[in-house]
Amino acid sequence: MKLQVINSPFNEEQIKLLNELLPKLTGEQRIWLNGYLSAPLTTINTIAEEITSTVTPSTKTVTILYGSQTGNSQGLAEKYASILKSNDVDVTVSSLGKFKPNNLKKLTNLLLIVSTHGEGEPPDQAIQFYEFLHSKRAPKLENLHYSVLALGDSSYEFFCKTGKDFDEQFAKLGATQIVPRTECDVDYDDAAAQWFSAVQKELLQQADVAATVEASNQTVQGDSTYSRKNPFYAEVLESINLNGRGSNKETRHIELAIEGANFYFEPGDSIGILPENDEKLVDALLTALQFDPQTEVDVFDEKLSIREALQKRLEITVLSKPLLQKISTYTVHKEFTKLVEDANAWKDYARGRDLLDVVEDFAPFSWNAQQFVELLRKIPARLYSIASSQKANNEEVHLTIGKVSYETNGRQRLGVCSGSITERIQIGDTLPVYVHKNPNFRLPEQQDTPIIMIGAGTGVAPYRAFLEEREELGIEGKAWLIFGDQHFVTDFLYQTDWQRWLASGTLTQMDVAFSRDTDKKIYVQHKIEENAVAFYEWLEQGAVIYVCGDEKTMAADVDATIHRLIEQQGQKTPEEAKAFVNELKQQNRYQRDVY
Template sequence: MKLQVINSPFNEEQVKLLNELLPKLTIEQKIWLNGYLSAPQETLEALVEDALPAVEPITKTMTILYGSQTGNSQGLAEKYASALKAQNVDVTISSLGKFKATNLKKITNLLLIVSTHGEGDPPDQAIQFYEFLHSKRAPKLEHLHYSVLALGDSSYEFFCKTGKDFDEQFAKLGAKRIVPRTDCDVDYDDAAAQWFLAVEKEFLQLTTAVTATQTKENQGLGDSTYSRKNPFYAEVLENINLNGRGSNKETRHLELSIEGANFHFEPGDSIGIQPENDEQLVSALLTALEFNPETEVTVLDEAITIKQALQKKLEITVLSKPLLEKVSAYTKHPEFLKLLEEPNAWKDYAEGRDLLDVVEDFAPFTWSAQQFVEMLRKIPARLYSIASSQKANSEEVHLTISKVSYETNGRQRLGVCSGSISERIQPGDTLPIYVHKNPNFRLPENEDTPIIMIGAGTGVAPYRAFLEEREELGIEGKAWLIFGDQHFVTDFLYQTDWQRWLASGTLSQMHVAFSRDTEKKVYVQHKLQEHAASFYEWLQQGAVIYVCGDKKSMAADVDATIHQIIEQQGQKTPEEAKSFVKELKQQKRYQRDVY
């Protein structure tokens, strides 16, 4: 039936609207509308008045993901998305290749339409999502309602295997099925249509209570109960060497699960790791001390074996003057006493050495096991800049850690934390961690403010967090990265990340300095000087400068270069340049995270 304008009490616009509405009404809706319009005028007005407060905005949402090798899954996904939109459902549709897997935590309803490729393999575009969902990084999904439509070919042994795998894994992660999975053969139209009708019926009966409850729970989360004294044991998800073969360095990219920690952090913050001493070093020290590893001592009001104390509680790798002065009470060795008598002699000896060297070089000593441990301080936590955005990776935190390794006095030495992470920590292991806030290294509140990020080696870690955060927020303001390391081929940390952000506009420009690729060593400060005019122009536009890395060399050289550029480009005296830089710091436009 189509309403005509001729002899109609409706104008053309009203006729158009009615003709759009009427074909979409069910029989029940038409009957109800007929009765409604037949009511007396007073009743109509009362009904409208009573009905108005009950009108609420549609809050049902659905995400439809597809994994397609030949296009069948995509075609069905688009068809079903249109059908749901026609029923006032807010639908998001995406291929598995473009959907960020970590966003599963943000959605409540999901339809997955996926084919199986070859002998049971996921389609190419679905491989990364498939691997993520089946990894230890996959989040708990108790909040999620889902259903899977699996496409396949029964002539293959592993018929619809990809869809079956997804369905089982979602259930294992706590998600609830809207309707059971349907497995479709090559002639899939009827089976797929029946699946969608069942989904449609069940889904439209669901209330938004689950979503509202979940949102309320997320918003009501308080601060984490974990701290430096009570660390969270985070599972290691990934531990990857970022340097290429032949590099002089070993830089580890560490991904940790923080699910359940209730951590809250921002780009610029750090993670503290409470490390343990190397078991082999502890054994060698106990042998040199001639102590029984099972001897009981009291450390921090806790009775434990001396082996446990030296491995898990006390610092044994750093020599300080106060420690050496305590040691002197237990020896009369003339050479040891000279270390404290002669100016700076103790510094020369302590450089690169540890307690094992002291015990081996200056025995005998008169201490007992308890006296020995009472001289030592607790192992301090190691802080590492966070290299990821919590907005982009809500249940993970990423770190960039350079392995400390050197040889002194004929013995190979490793950093307490970095050595353990590079040589002993594997995916599945746990690390005790906590969040260390750094309010003095923050992205500007105004997202239009230009930022200049300067760093070498692991000093780029917070900038990866900065740009991941800006990408997640859709910010494409002016952002300039100046990065340095030894060799382009082996030491270009996170190269693909920077290139992706350059292509998307999240990062507007980048300059690199690889110091060992040319006869004359080129560092980040040289790149800064090379682009002095642009640097000063950005400052005039209100840019914020960030410097992260080694305090004594890189950061000091960069600071001197910044002063020089301001003198030269701003035609200022050295005193005026110092005043200018001081003002930048006061305005939080010159922020440093140096160590």
């Protein structure tokens, strides 16, 4: 007999489901269901609640804050937020620049991912939050549970200082660590994943979450499967020296084929190149070390000859304090010990020198080949601002790379990546590359917003991408370029491009500063001062300021000039001018890509 539900209190959809289910039940299933439905209503409700509670876990709330200059911290914050959300965690993600510090005392669980910029400074958008937390206005945070992931570069003296400072200050304010702070070098993927795995385990009280983190570790650029760990090998289509004959510089315009990479990038993003060390330098280092080049060593879970490890995997051209301290355990050389212990002496020695200098100057050392390679970190990728618009050149990406070349201690030195590209890479060769997103250096969302672009030398690269993009989109907003280099005749990078955009109206105004053409050195900040009235008028019209290039000199001088200009033109006190500039940064109206 076929069971049918009719004349019941069920709605039409429920009747349909019951009529589909009932005929398929076995005799045993019907008896169990009959007994279940015969039970007291309170018992059924209790059972239903128990079933529901096993299906719906209690929701945890987590806030992830990031402080990012080049986008690494933001990328990690967004990735980890996605993983936590998939585990039914209520997650809020925010830049430190947009988070209201007073809301800290409302939080229960906080994950802070922050980079250190320059000489131990917070990223631009994290400055106000940093200052608040270290001020008397900072609240007590006894109810807060937190953990810090600090990103940095160990070649700098104040490695991960911003992360350390935040961690210590949270503790002083009474907050409790979820897991201890992790400090990451430039090759941060594995260390960051281990930190998040530990955090996730504590938050979710799960025994094994490593697989979830590992699965998320493949960084995706748009729809591309290529990343820093899995680079795309791009063919070199063009390599043009942008400097004229007689220049002190060599700046290469490089065009790479990216067909098949499925890269997606925007003006302001960078291309990361994974470089190799110069074979001649590697051979000279091995000779000085008196190691057999074919000696096998274990490097990052690979077994390689020491020659291959030094050429393709390990950094040998930068001397940092942590590296020198590690080296000191393998020598009894008194002068070397003095050097490492003196704060200024090691800096003076390290400037412009490399590992070959150390080995030649302070031998002998007691290490073997394996011990030696374990002192060294991976060769960091080199990031270069993209100098083209993907909308205008879909299957290509253009870069502007200045050759680093200098002499120290009687030996000529070359930049690891720039030296390779200018001296050894030929058209038709390939370079291992990936896209590095930089959401902190972007064209305005309102396309007709005025933009002021300030850069010297290769710092002009992203502005070529900006204007090519605006030309492609037919944007008619005001655009002002302030560019500096050494000589007008030999160093006016992309001169014909700027002239064409000036003629078409894509570029509204251009001011140039060539520092070596007159007795008085003229730099980009002097051009800002000369145009102070117009500069401030553009700011009042809502203009966005961009600065790209050397941080210690150009960017620092430009920043001081902008503060002074706002003080004078806006009739403000130094404190008011500083607050005004901070507000520009908070509103993404003062963006810097400096190095």
